[in-house]
Amino acid sequence: MKKITVLVLVFLMVLGQAYTQTSQKEKTKDMKQTDHYTFPLSDKVTREKVSFKNRYGITLVADLYLPENRGSEPLAALAISGPFGAVKEQSSGLYAQTMAERGFATLAFDPSYTGESGGEPRNVTSPEINTEDFSAAVDFLGLQPAVDRDRIGIIGICGFAGMALNAAAVDKRVKAVATTSMYDMSRVMAKGYYDKLTIEQRTQMLEQMSRQRWEDAKNGTPAPGPRILPEKLKGGEPQFVVDYFNYYRTPRGFHKNSPNSNGAWNATNALSFMNMPLLTYIKEISPRPVLLIAGENAHSRYFSEDAYKTAAEPKELMIIPNASHVDLYDRVNIIPFDKLTSFFNRYLRTGKANTPAKSVAANY
Template structure:
């Protein structure tokens, strides 16, 4: 097999790329017929007849406008709902995996919000196609802001689901945002750890230094040009047959009709060449223990190359916590394979931990205040 360097592995893990953009993509047109039928090439799944979907926007703490899809169960009645903010995978958009999760959980009675992180998809932020351990953590809290102000939502019953690279940011957000009552992750990546240390922490100091030197020099070129250059470590346009299995799995999702979306960095874009800088310098999950006493559910595939991130996060987190390993599942299987994604487990977890506050408890809380 053709040798692929550890640096290339790390870049591919961040997920593939092709072109940088200096302006946000124009918002995709969705006709009334598409909205009614759900038959849109812009979504990787059909709209369920059990939910409604509404395009919404809100601002995060940094003033960046976040684009999202709000899903509500049609049979919700007049009672306030428990709600879930959902994002990921890293480099994906709300019309892909996070939207599928949001729709499925809305079918099960939750108000759900699938959002595009800052600088990607239909969300704002300049330049395009960058990521930040801080700002993308904040995006989850901004989604909680939105949900807590919605008339259909009980703000005391809000949880978070993070997928892939945004799972680490989801845990990071819950550690500091005490409004969130429960958090679940699937196919988790710790983006700071894998950028700073490589897969399985095997990036040597020499390799790390070389990578940082290259990005430091790239800043001169970007500053002179006035725009950031794109990364050159991309998912291939065609498979050659000698790629690692995880690259094949990513390709089969992002580069085929199964999961392709024109707004997805991984399908049709490029992270900037210097995007990893902040992740290599600012660790996530430093305060993961402070999620407790709120519960954490970590879900990973048995055959996922990323499984160790969930296992290590489980060891680092405090009780109550649970680690679920899905037999025979790969990392990417948990993006969209509904026969493998444990939606029954997710529903049970959030139903248990986002129960309505009893009137007596509310009265006691009012007295304390």
């Protein structure tokens, strides 16, 4: 992976994260799905569409999952989002449903400006607002009669893992945080993969996006960048691009509301990430626990490893043998749900959490 040229990495950065002024328009295939979800509804849970507002007044739409036979006691709860450019009918919903089967109240939400959630313009992201989305989800969960508001955790997948860690650092109501296939979106946008973006390349990107703002202001609407993923693979793409394509652009994971399946980011989308590092205060999550999960063969593995080095105790790093980045989106035989369950059961117990464990970095 490290041998891929810097120019290719910059071009593919965040799968088409745009800073050009043009857009490639392509026709999207009609891919039918049962109830528009990429996974069937389990008979062990209930799913209810809900909505709530974040601190900026943006209405978020989410799916609330509850165990079918949950009893009368309030439950520990989890707010879940990601991957970057995905919607609740994809990976986050699968995680939410699976953790609800295991006894948690779970909320999979569409981030601001994405999917069924509100916010204009569309197909834009923000390190601040998307961090706030997690806290707004905690707001909602804490008001539900089925939830014990003192036992709320969060899970961030892929690019929303960085936002989840940022939210946990600032929002002390979050009692535990876990991430899978983590991306630090501010780092990759500001520095490129493996931090190989040169100052000259970074300056060129910023100059182009800065000029694009005048075009957007003149036209009254933001210009889209190139499609995030192509209609077809041409051959020779890096394996991680092939993996993304095989999830987002095939019936396995395609969803019409997902920018990664069906669209492009705005051409100036990277601006706010490039000088607002998400993980600046990761140490302030402590004494609440952090669990970082990554695939052994994931191109993104180094984000989790570096976050583990920076985070304070208690912390755990779990490397899944032979797994890729995208495997942790939906491969239920690979995603370590047993580990996620034991982690949150331990730290979201009734009353005070037990004494934090010594940090662990291990292959499983």
